[in-house]
Amino acid sequence: xxxxxxxxxxxxxxxxxxxxxxxxxxxxxxxxxxxxxxxxxxxxxxxxxxxxxxxxxxxxxxxxxxxxxxxxxxxxxxxxxxxxxxxxxxxxxxxxxxxxxxxxxxxxxxxxxxxxxxxxxxxxxxxxxxxxxxxxxxxxxxxxxxxxxxxxxxxxxxxxxxxxxxxxxxxxxxxxxxxxxxxxxxxxxxxxxxxxxxxxxxxxxxxxxxxxxxxxxxxxxxxxxxxxxxxxxxxxxxxxxxxxxxxxxxxxxxxxxxxxxxxxxxxxxxxxxxxxxxxxxxxxxxxxxxxxxxxxxxxxxxxxxxxxxxxxxxxxxxxxxxxxxxxxxxxxxxxxxxxxxxxxxxxxxxxxxxxxxxxxxxxxxxxxxxxxxxxxxxxxxxxxxxxxxxxxxxxxxxxxxxxxxxxxxxxxxx
Amino acid sequence: xxxxxxxxxxxxxxxxxxxxxxxxxxxxxxxxxxxxxxxxxxxxxxxxxxxxxxxxxxxxxxxxxxxxxxxxxxxxxxxxxxxxxxxxxxxxxxxxxxxxxxxxxxxxxxxxxxxxxxxxxxxxxxxxxxxxxxxxxxxxxxxxxxxxxxxxxxxxxxxxxxxxxxxxxxxxxxxxxxxxxxxxxxxxxxxxxxxxxxxxxxxxxxxxxxxxxxxxxxxxxxxxxxxxxxxxxxxxxxxxxxxxxxxxxxxxxxxxxxxxxxxxxxxxxxxxxxxxxxxxxxxxxxxxxxxxxxxxxxxxxxxxxxxxxxxxxxxxxxxxxxxxxxxxxxxxxx
Numbered sequence: 040x041x042x043x044x045x046x047x048x049x050x051x052x053x054x055x056x057x058x059x060x061x062x063x064x065x066x067x068x069x070x071x072x073x074x075x076x077x078x079x080x081x082x083x084x085x086x087x088x089x090x091x092x093x094x095x096x097x098x099x100x101x102x103x104x105x106x107x108x109x110x111x112x113x114x115x116x117x118x119x120x121x122x123x124x125x126x127x128x129x130x131x132x133x134x135x136x137x138x139x140x141x142x143x144x145x146x147x148x149x150x151x152x153x154x155x156x157x158x159x160x161x162x163x164x165x166x167x168x169x170x171x172x173x174x175x176x177x178x179x180x181x182x183x184x185x186x187x188x189x190x191x192x193x194x195x196x197x198x199x200x201x202x203x204x205x206x207x208x209x210x211x212x213x214x215x216x217x218x219x220x221x222x223x224x225x226x227x228x229x230x231x232x233x234x235x236x237x238x239x240x241x242x243x244x245x246x247x248x249x250x251x252x253x254x255x256x257x258x259x260x261x262x263x264x265x266x267x268x269x270x271x272x273x274x275x276x277x278x279x280x281x282x283x284x285x286x287x288x289x290x291x292x293x294x295x296x297x298x299x300x301x302x303x304x305x306x307x308x309x310x311x312x313x314x315x316x317x318x319x320x321x322x323x324x325x326x327x328x329x330x331x332x333x334x335x336x337x338x339x340x341x342x343x344x345x346x347x348x349x350x351x352x353x354x355x356x357x358x359x360x361x362x363x364x365x366x367x368x369x370x371x372x373x374x375x376x377x378x379x380x381x382x383x384x385x386x387x388x389x390x391x392x393x394x395x396x397x398x399x400x401x402x403x404x405x406x407x408x409x410x411x412x413x414x415x416x417x418x419x420x421x422x423x424x425x426x427x428x429x430x431x432x433x434x435x436x437x438x439x440x441x442x443x444x445x446x447x448x449x450x451x452x453x
Numbered sequence: 454x455x456x457x458x459x460x461x462x463x464x465x466x467x468x469x470x471x472x473x474x475x476x477x478x479x480x481x482x483x484x485x486x487x488x489x490x491x492x493x494x495x496x497x498x499x500x501x502x503x504x505x506x507x508x509x510x511x512x513x514x515x516x517x518x519x520x521x522x523x524x525x526x527x528x529x530x531x532x533x534x535x536x537x538x539x540x541x542x543x544x545x546x547x548x549x550x551x552x553x554x555x556x557x558x559x560x561x562x563x564x565x566x567x568x569x570x571x572x573x574x575x576x577x578x579x580x581x582x583x584x585x586x587x588x589x590x591x592x593x594x595x596x597x598x599x600x601x602x603x604x605x606x607x608x609x610x611x612x613x614x615x616x617x618x619x620x621x622x623x624x625x626x627x628x629x630x631x632x633x634x635x636x637x638x639x640x641x642x643x644x645x646x647x648x649x650x651x652x653x654x655x656x657x658x659x660x661x662x663x664x665x666x667x668x669x670x671x672x673x674x675x676x677x678x679x680x681x682x683x684x685x686x687x688x689x690x691x692x693x694x695x696x697x698x699x700x701x702x703x704x705x706x707x708x709x710x711x712x713x714x715x716x717x718x719x720x721x722x723x724x725x726x727x728x729x730x731x732x733x734x735x736x737x738x739x740x741x742x743x744x745x746x747x748x749x750x751x752x753x754x755x756x757x758x759x760x761x762x763x764x765x766x767x768x769x770x771x772x773x774x775x776x777x778x779x780x781x782x783x784x785x786x787x
Contacts, residue, residue, distance in 0.1 A: 118539075118753070286640050286732070290620075415751070426733060432733070
C-alpha cells in the first residue's frame with residue numbers, strides 16, 4: 040500500500056515539474072499589448088516584418104509577434120489550436136477553409152466593427168470579399184489574390200512558326216496549336232492537362248457555362264452536361280497524346296517539365312513567377328475562352344481569431360494589413376499581387392519581361408473558388424475519383440456520377 | 454553476452470544467464486542481512502523503493518502521458534464521430550460497423566499484408582547474410598559496415614525522394630539503364646501492379662543496415678569455443694552455420710522478426726513520399742497507417758481514424774502473441 044502512495048507522490052512531483060514548463064504571459068512586461076500573427080509563407084517574412092514596423096510607428100503600444108508555420112502543417116495546427124482556444128490573434132485564412140472556420144465560430148465576423156469604424160470593403164475586388172463572406176458577414180480582409188494565366192514557351196512556338204497566344208484564343212485554337220507543337224521525337228508536349236481544380240478543370244467548367252457548387256450549396260454540378268463536356272475536353276489532350284499522362288505528371292511535376300522546355304503551354308498561377316522567370320523563354324497570356332470567359336480567383340485574407348483577448352488591437356492590425364500602405368509594401372517586394380485596388384501596378388513592373396498583366400486582366404471575369412463547410416472533403420473526392428478519368432481507367436461519365444454522389448452526401452451533412 | 458540475454462529475457466522468462474545470477478545475489482544479500490541489524494533492513498528497503506521510483510518517475514511519467522494516455526484516448530475516440538474543431542459525439546460501434554464494407558480498408562490490409570510478406574522474410578534473410586559476411590576477417594570491413602548502415606541514418610524523406618527520381622519512368626536512371634539494353638522500363642511508381650513492389654525494394658534496402666548491426670552484435674556474442682570445437686570435429690562452414698551460428702543467433706532473429714513485423718505494419722512515410730496524392734497507384738499501395746492518416750488529418754474523420762488505429766493495435770498484439778508462442782519451437786537460449 041505504502042509503495043503505491045510513494046509512487047503516486049513521485050508521479051505528482053513529476054507532473055508539477057511538467058506544469059512548471061508551461062506558463063504563459065498575457066501582456067509583455069512593459070505594459071504593451073502583445074498579439075500574435077500566424078501565417079505560412081516564408082517568402083513573405085521580409086514584407087511582413089516591414090509592415091509590422093510601419094504599423095508600430097502608428098501604434099507603438101501594440102507588439103506583434105509573428106508565428107510562421109509551413110503550409111503543409113498550417114491548417115492541421117490551426118485546427119488543434121482552435122480546439123484548445125489557442126489560435127494566433129490574427130491569422131492567414133484561405134478560401135477553402137473560411138466557411139468551416141466561420142461556422143465553427145472560431146473566427147470573428149468583421150462587418151460590425153467595419154461599420155463602426157467606417158471601414159470600406161470596396162477597396163478590394165468584389166469576388167474576394169464574396170469569398171470571405173459567410174452568411175452575409177465578412178470574415179476576412181483580403182490580402183492578396185491570384186488568378187490563372189496560360190503560360191507558354193516562346194522558343195517552342197518560334198521553332199514551329201506559330202504565333203504566341205493572345206486574348207482571341209478559344210478552346211479550338213488551344214487544341215489546334217497544342218497539336219502543332221507536340222513533337223514526339225523531341226519529347227515535347229503541346230499542353231499539360233493538369234488534374235487540378237483552380238487553374239484547371241474548374242476554369243473549364245465555368246467557361247463552358249457549368250457550375251461547381253449550386254447556389255443553395257446543396258449539390259455539385261460535376262454531372263451536368265457542361266461540366267462533363269469541359270472535363271472531356273481537358274482529358275482529350277491526354278488521349279490524343281498532346282499532354283503527358285496523369286502517371287507521368289505525378290512522377291514529374293508538370294511545372295518542372297514546363298520550366299525545362301518539355302511542355303509548350305500550361306495553366307498556372309502568379310505564384311510560379313519567381314520560378315518561371317528564371318527561364319527567359321517563358322511568358323504568360325490570358326487563358327483562352329470557352330462559351331464565355333472565366334477564370335478562378337483566389338486570395339488570402341487576414342482574419343481575427345474568436346479566442347483573442349485583444350480584439351481591439353487585433354482589429355487595428357488587420358485594418359492596417361488591409362491598408363494601401365501595406366499593399367504597397369507587398370507590391371514593391373513583388374511576391375504577391377496585393378488585393379487593395381490600384382496597388383497592383385508596382386507588382387506588374389516587378390518582372391518587366393513577363394506579361395503579368397494577364398493575371399490582372401482575369402479579375403474582370405473571375406469566379407471565386409467555391410467554399411463550403413467541408414470543401415476539403417470534396418477536394419479529396421475530386422482527387423480520388425477524377426484521377427480515374429484522367430488516367431483513362433474510367434469514363435468521365437462514370438467518374439462524375441460517383442463524384443457527384445459522394446460530394447452531395449458530404450454537402451447534405453452540413 | 455550478459456547484457457544481451459537479460460535484454461531478451463523481456464521476451465522470454467527463461468532469460469538465460471540471469472536465472473543463474475539471481476540466486477547468487479540473494480545469497481549475498483542474505484549474508485549481509487545476518488551481519489547487520491535486521492530492523493534497519495526494512496526501513497532501508499522502503500527508502501530504496503522511494504529512490505527507485507523517483508529515478509524512474511520521469512520515464513514512467515513520459516510513458517503514461519505520451520503513450521498510455523493517448524492509447525486510452527484513441528480507444529475512446531474510436532467510438533465517436535468528429536465534427537470541426539474538436540466537437541465529437543458518442544456513436545457507439547458505428548465506426549466499427551463502417552469498417553466491414555470499406556473497400557479501401559480491405560485493400561489497405563491487402564497492401565500491408567503483401568508489404569509484410571516481402572519485406573520481413575527477405576529483409577531478415579539478407580540482413581543475416583550481410584551480417585555473417587561482415588563478421589568474417591575481410592579487408593575494409595568497417596567501410597562496408599558504414600555503407601550498409603548509411604541508409605539507416607538518412608532521413609526516410611530523403612531516401613524516398615532520391616528513389617523517386619531513380620524510378621522516374623521518363624527521366625529516371627533505372628529506365629535509362631534498361632533502355633541501353635533495349636528494354637522499355639515500366640512506370641515503377643505509377644503502375645498499380647508494380648508500385649507496391651518498387652516500395653518494398655526501397656524498404657528492404659533501407660532497413661537492412663539496422664538489422665545487420667543487431668545481427669552483428671548477436672554473432673559476436675557467440676563464444677569462439679563452439680567454432681573451435683566444430684573445427685576440431687571437422688565440420689564444414691555450411692554445417693557450422695546451420696548447426697552453431699543459426700541456433701545461437703535465434704534469440705536475435707526472434708527479436709528482429711518481432712520488430713520488423715511491427716515496423717512493417719506501421720509503414721507510412723515511404724508510401725506518403727513516393728506515391729503522390731493524385732497517383733494512379735495510390736489505392737494499390739496505401740497502407741493501413743496511410744489510410745489512418747488520410748482519415749485523421751485530411752478528411753477530418755478522426756473517430757474512424759481512431760477505430761483503424763485500434764484495429765491495427767489489436768492485430769499487432771495478436772500477431773506478436775502468436776510469435777511468442779511459436780518461438781518456443783525454434784528459439785534457443787544458449
